[in-house]
Amino acid sequence: xxxxxxxxxxxxxxxxxxxxxxxxxxxxxxxxxxxxxxxxxxxxxxxxxxxxxxxxxxxxxxxxxxxxxxxxxxxxxxxxxxxxxxxxxxxxxxxxxxxxxxxxxxxxxxxxxxxxxxxxxxxxxxxxxxxxxxxxxxxxxxxxxxxxxxxxxxxxxxxxxxxxxxxxxxxxxxxxxxxxxxxx
Numbered sequence: 001x002x003x004x005x006x007x008x009x010x011x012x013x014x015x016x017x018x019x020x021x022x023x024x025x026x027x028x029x030x031x032x033x034x035x036x037x038x039x040x041x042x043x044x045x046x047x048x049x050x051x052x053x054x055x056x057x058x059x060x061x062x063x064x065x066x067x068x069x070x071x072x073x074x075x076x077x078x079x080x081x082x083x084x085x086x087x088x089x090x091x092x093x094x095x096x097x098x099x100x101x102x103x104x105x106x107x108x109x110x111x112x113x114x115x116x117x118x119x120x121x122x123x124x125x126x127x128x129x130x131x132x133x134x135x136x137x138x139x140x141x142x143x144x145x146x147x148x149x150x151x152x153x154x155x156x157x158x159x160x161x162x163x164x165x166x167x168x169x170x171x172x173x174x175x176x177x178x179x180x181x182x183x184x
Contacts (some may be wrong), residue, residue: 040184047175051163052156054103055171057148064145075131092117 096117101109153168157176166176 041181042184043179043181045177045179046159048157048159048164048178049153049172050157050172050176053171054154055150056152056154056167058151059146060149061144061146063142065140065142069136071132071134071136073132075133085138088117088121090123093121 001105059132082143096113101111154165155168155176156163156165157178158164159178159180164178166178168176
């Protein structure tokens with residue numbers, strides 16, 4: 001710092017000191033001691049007697065699910081109506097009988113093959129019914145309803161000869177917890 005700046009700082013400091021600007025906080029401008037009054041506030045938890053409780057209600061709308069189930073037994077046929085196997089079996093049996101036999105015996109073989117094929121085809125067609133199957137079917141529907149729910153309690157209590165009111169989430173019982181501020 002140069003000499004003129006140092007002198008200026010020293011003069012400024014002297015002026016401020018003489019004006020009591022840099023004086024102690026407990027002294028005023030004239031050097032008199034000032035008194036500070038400090039208020040102390042403390043909180044205390046007490047239990048005050050309850051004199052009245054009223055539930056507070058709110059209407060709530062909700063969708064209530066309802067599920068209904070039923071069973072059904074189904075039998076079904078895997079093949080045709082039964083005539084197809086009879087005809088097809090007869091034709092195949094006749095063709096086989098015709099190809100196996102020769103001469104006069106051919107007519108008897110065709111007739112025997114046709115009858116045997118028709119019988120086998122008929123039996124196969126009727127055995128194509130499946131076993132009964134039981135199935136469960138379910139359907140869910142929703143019904144709207146409205147219910148009143150308790151959402152809190154309006155509570156009146158007595159403290160120091162006066163009646164006060166507050167709200168609580170739960171029923172307070174005979175006493176309610178209250179925080180009071182006390183000044184010293």
